[in-house]
Amino acid sequence: MAKSPGLVEKTSEESVEKKWVNLMIKSAKKYHKLCPYYDKKTIQCLLMATVEGRAGKCDRDGKYDGCPIFTKFLEKLYKHYTMNKKTLPRDFQDVVNQIYIV
Numbered sequence: 001m002a003k004s005p006g007l008v009e010k011t012s013e014e015s016v017e018k019k020w021v022n023l024m025i026k027s028a029k030k031y032h033k034l035c036p037y038y039d040k041k042t043i044q045c046l047l048m049a050t051v052e053g054r055a056g057k058c059d060r061d062g063k064y065d066g067c068p069i070f071t072k073f074l075e076k077l078y079k080h081y082t083m084n085k086k087t088l089p090r091d092f093q094d095v096v097n098q099i100y101i102v
């Protein structure tokens, strides 16, 4: 059965998004051993309010590789950039302080 053009387009866009998210995670590892949104003193996740709409603690000890909150933040950021027709950053340091724009 042939796929509808809309489905192909969506799949391709999803893979571009996934590639960019993976690029940002790889780039983040160059700069951050622990999640930059992890508050060591309070164990709070500083992204939780932006991503989930509620404050919360990090239950991963700041290990962001594979963290669903960190990944969702990057996915939201990707949508923000593409919807506003902005150039996607290639380096995580260019997005690290953009917690408030998504």
Ligand code: SF4
Pocket: 035, 036, 037, 038, 039, 044, 045, 046, 047, 048, 057, 058, 059, 060, 061, 062, 063, 064, 067, 068, 069, 070
């Ligand atoms: S939950 Fe994820 S995004 Fe939040 S501080 Fe922990 S590792 Fe970072």
